[in-house]
Amino acid sequence: MNATTLDDLRPRKPGGLPRAAVLALIAHGLLVLALSLSVNWRRSEPAGVEAELWAAVPQIAAPRAVPPEPTPTPTPPPKPEPQAKAEPPPPPPNRDADIAREKREQKEKLEKQRLEEQRKEDALRKKKEQREQEEKAQAEADKREAEKKKKAEAERQAKQEAIRRQQLDRVMAEAAGTGAPGSTGTAAQSAGPSASYAGRIKARIKPNVVFGDEVDGNPLASVEVKVAPDGTIVGRRLVKSSGVPAWDEAVLRAIDKTEVLPRDTDGRVPSAMLLDFRPRDF
Known part of the structure; x- marks a missing residue:
């Protein structure tokens, strides 16, 4: 068995670091070249270019900077509105004056009604008097007409009576003489009036x-x-x-x-x- 040494227990150093650095430089150079070629020297709007960058070692991004909160601008206090001039309070109602006015108005109303009723009564009375006068005049005219007719009728009857009497006297005279007892005439009646x-x-x-x-x-x-x-x-x-x-x-x-x-x-x-x-x- 191989004996384990202290170096075997230590973590190994990454062996690809120089190579990664070379590759990164090459990539950056190519990127710069591409950007140079893509620039429009005629002052035209540059086209957007997208590029991705890779880091050789994973890195954790720093936290996003939070913009400071704006300091609130102090609002000036509102200007006080000018106060309107206070109107004097209305005078307290005069109850006695109101009562007097109401009584006066009521009196005027009653007087107006009385005058209107009086006018109507006067008109009716005048109309009645006029009608009575017309009826009286008509009655008098009818009375005069009746008296006139009555008088005419009486005169007609008197004339008829006179004619009847005259005829009767003539008949009686023809039957007997009308002379005085000592008269020597032969006529039925004397021709002239008597001496008296x-x-x-x-x-x-x-x-x-x-x-x-x-x-x-x-x-x-x-x-x-x-x-x-x-x-x-x-x-x-x-x-x-x-x-x-x-x-x-x-x-x-x-x-x-x-x-x-x-x-x-x-x-x-x-x-x-x-x-x-x-x-x-x-």
Whole structure:
């Protein structure tokens, strides 16, 4: 058996170190040559070249340098905003003034309502009064119309009655004479009025004569009067003037005012008669 020596126990030195160094130099030289050839001397953009480097002995890379954290820039404090001028606080509400205003407004509202109601009442009252006046005027017009018709009807009946009486008197006269007991005539009735008839007519007209003027003498005014069978005066005409117009007018007005003449003793009324009037006789 071979005896083990101390050198056998020691670690062996790597024997390829010079060779590796030579190879590395050759590789670096080739790399430099390649880079020189690849440079574009015409100032064109150089093409990218990739190269891998190998180390002869494995080496551990150093830790990546960590960039220092940026120092935070201190932020300046915000400028204080200018404070707005404080407004004075509103005055405390005046409750008494509010109550007075509310009462005043309520009073004005009530007064306005009262005036409106008064206006409506006045309008209704005026309308009612106008309607009543129209109804009253219509009633009066109807009344006048009724009275007019009634009067016309009464006049028509009076005329018919007068005609009937006249016819009846004529029949009775034909049956017996109407003369006085000592009359010697043979007619059914006397042709003229009785002796007292003229005085009765003047007595009827005299109260209606109104004449106060002084005249010379006693002038005569003759008037023709036409009368209906019932004695109603239907016409008058001045036949002879007295020469005093005032006296003539007084006589005509008196005849118009008399309207109806009395009947004669036999119940008849002459259809026409001539009447004479003198101032001193009245």
